[in-house]
Amino acid sequence: MTPQPSPPIPARFSRRHGLSLGVGGLAGGSFLELVRLVNLARGAEPSARRPCNCILIWMDGGPTHLEMFDPKPEAPAEIRGEFAPIATSVPGVQFSEHLPRLASIAHKFAVVRSVCHNQGNHGAGNHYMMTGAPPRIPVGCGAFVSFHPSMGSVAWHERPAPHGLPGYFALGGMTRSGGPNFLGARYAPFAVDADPSAAGFRIRDLAPPASVEGARFAGRRDLRALTDRLPRFADAAAVDPVRGLDEHYARGYDLVTSPEAQRAFDIAAEPDAVRDAYGRDAFGQRALLARRLVEAGVPFVTINDGGWDHHSAIFDALSKRLPSWDRTVAALIEDLESRGLLETTMVLALGEFGRTPALSTLPGQTKAGRDHWSGAMSILFAGGGAPGGLVVGATDRLGHSARDRVLSPENFVATVYTKLGIDPGKTFLTPAGRPTFLVSDPTPIRELF
């Protein structure tokens, strides 16, 4: 008799221990099967499909689907709103009038119109869409919560970056629920709060301060060799945390002195025309920086793009905001394409939910807005092998609920993991020893492959 030996699960778990087990989930077979089918369909050898990197444009607050990728011109005025739809480069597909650049290249990316869930608060919606796991307890509107690792932290955990680069950057600061949770601090995003459109922008800590550059930095490094006299343990079998620190310093010096790594951060090296094309604002330059990071091999970059919670005066706000947003996102997609990077880079734009189809005017306000609505949302899904010009799913006539191809946050997150080359059915052991699925329903959105 040949029983399948199951890996022994230690009674006393350490985090490292637990994670290193990374027991293949039940869906492991189906994941490999999916990859095989996808590759067959694409006529590619499995080895020819490289794992994709990801640029996630996180529209915190919940962007409206009706004023962006899912206009409802047939709906009554109190739903349809003030914006007119425009034709896109894909026959039969319309976007909002304030997305002309994206409309003109709609054949280069996909839009998913039918993701929905049941979490109408910002904190909870952020958690669900950012991690693929619903929050465990009721979570408030303003809350930042973390019960499950974010996609970016998992990407770094599973996919180390070259040149000593962190594997997960959060430009504009860490998003709500963007943290590592049980994966541990080393997979927290490298958060860059500073505005890259500002003169003299630098990413913190990745290069010495200006007063210490050059010979002085090298001199300090030599000096540190003199002051560091703490004896290390001779026995290699002994756990000496100081040796761990030595490795971190060695990696840190590699990063600081690696021309490839430093080039990734040097946004000033971009030609003016490129910087202008992305837009000379914080969002535009973050998108450009994200492209440089992905180009250098960073698997996951989030652009934290807040302020989409338009409860009032939504049309004023969006007619100001959408044109530059449209320009930046279109520029990013086209720039990646012209560099041959779009096939291996996902560009995603979404927030925690969509917005109510019925316009409402809050007490004390004079101009209408839209409130939180998790019954439907639109996701822009460009690159990473997603077919261009594709619209997945549909909402009903009034934009209330996803009607065709009703999809869950789990389906969306499983799609991202699959494209990152990570099995969404994988099981992790939490530090408490509980086996936890990376995504409880690991079924990706098949149309996007």
Added chain:
Amino acid sequence: MRRALAAAVVVLAAAAAGRAEEGAVPHFERDIEPILTARGCNGGGCHGKSGGQNGFALSLFGFDPDLDHRSIVSGSRGRRLAPAAPLDSLLLQKATGTVPHGGGRKLDPDGDDTRLLARWIAAGAPRGAPDDARLERITLDPPPRSLAPGETVALAVTAHYSDGSSRDVTATSAWHASEPALLDVRDGQVRAGGHVGEATVMARHVGRIATWTAPVVRPGSVDAAAYAALPRRTPFDEPVWRKLAAMHLLPSGQAAESTLLRRTSLDLVGRLPTPEESRAWLADTAPDKHARLVERLLERPEYADFQANKWADLLRPNPYRVGIKATLALDTFLRDSFRANLPYDEFVRRLLTATGSTWRDGATTMFRDRRGPDEIVTMASQLFLGVRLECAKCHQHPFESFSQDDFYSLAAFFGRVTYRGTGLSPPISGGEETIAVALSGEVRHPLSGAVLPPRPLGGAPLEIPAGEDPRARLVDWLVSPDNPYFHRAAVNRIWGELFGVGIVDPVDDFRATNPPSNPELLDALVAEFRAVGTDQKRFLARVLASAVYDRASLPEGDNATDARDFSRHYRRRLRAEVLADAIDDVTGSPSAYAGHPSGSRAVQLWTHRAPATFLDVFGRPDPNQDPPCQRDPDATVVQSLHLMNSADIEAKIAAEGGRAARLAESAAAPAEIVEELYLACYCRFPTSAERESLAALFGAEGSSRRRAAEDILWALVNSPEFVFVD
């Protein structure tokens, strides 16, 4: 092919019918459940998880045979079993991988397990009678003994039944190793690895577990004279030396005086001594100077801040959930408690019996945050009993004997807690709320619906008259000398803070499968804790007086791989707040924290929402987690980069009026400047070689006194001797 197999089984069954023991109908609980557990079918990642897998749900590890039998026999309208052709049963086709099975092939189609299952199905899949003998316990043989590296031992599992019978169930037991590098186990074969240390192996047969804890030691013995000469200053020393001797190990020697000074200061007040304090200590030759140092430090105001900072990690709620006022109120309660040096028993009593406004009385914050008896008891049992009961909320604890009954009976002590006012009301954090005790209130078992009277773990149910606060009775039980958990958990936590690893580790995870590394030491600590009336300052003074505490960190002899038995002091990175404050102190350049009075140090922050890149980089708990208690002690490359390159830290090093600037502008000779910087950062004098080579930087070409002082300070702050407590 399947037909042929089925025919084979009929033949086999017929042949087996001739043998008495094989002819008996297999028993569901005795024979079938063990297979499901041993092959992992009912594990937490598969059909044992809540809700099951793919529509087929089993109880976790087979704790509930009734549910399992129903699920197998009548679940999915009975399609899982085919009594007329047992091997065609979906149950067996899935398990043997004959039809696609997400879990893969779990049973050999020709194996004993499959044959047994087939016979049980052919017999009509009987449940068995209610009065059939039940499994009571399992035992492991041979008894534990010390092993040499590489040695193997075959363990046998014996199941004991309620009718007094027993039998060998080794083949249908599942095995787990606590530290596979030390002791690995597979199918009952224990194998010692190449390292010295102690570890535990666990066997599970259906719902029962048994553990086997054994040391791996090198051949030989300790030098008797050296052992006899070991210092014994407190009741804690002998148990540690005895355990080490059993492992054929001796402890490392005494730490250097400067190391001991730095360690003691950081452990008690979370702050480095000033150069003047270090000079005075190093010059002091009195034999009681360490005891005096400890007394001095315990009276410092920083003591309360540092201890409160640690307890805030355990109790501080998610501020986005409970609101900022309740978070501040809790912080005030904690700092006041440590300032007043409340005995531990009293501290816990105030927390667990708190009533009043959640905006004013910080002891109530836990009740505002944890809203029901089940949530409160989960937190309270982990914190104060060191027992993680949360598993037992939904199912039998997988590594312990705690049941749902135990869980909800303990939760029943919180059944009369009531809330007045708005409280939490997502999406916002609510208004003022008052915690009170109702005249009555009950907790029911979630499945049976039965009302459960309050019952301590392992105790008898209590009758608590209406109008009385059951929580007071819970605390009476906690602090009583008979309580096997409470003071153990407390001293283990304190010991773990001082030594970097608990006697039970993690410090809040006491269970049979995670035994203490040194039970005698734990007993000695509990006795001392009770003797000082759970006065935490007195207790700390006693532990710090021990010879175990002043060991050096460098390995000696064979003790390099020891990480559990305290043969040497284990190095730890300074925690985020302490390191931030240490940098402020050595650079002479204080930080400013938003929402806090100027001059506040990092250990005084009352919320993790105060923005501080440094503290985030060094792993303070993430306020966004629920609960926000997880503090990552690891070093990361991002931390190294921050120390190396942060503009904020560079601004401190180069600050006008900072230490480097003041020293450079003073009349001090280069060697004196070097000495001052070493005392500030390392609490020691530089060696003559260090003094000479660093003093030579002053007056070097292209440098200035200021620049040389800054560069040395940078190098010291970036060295492990600064970042670690040694």
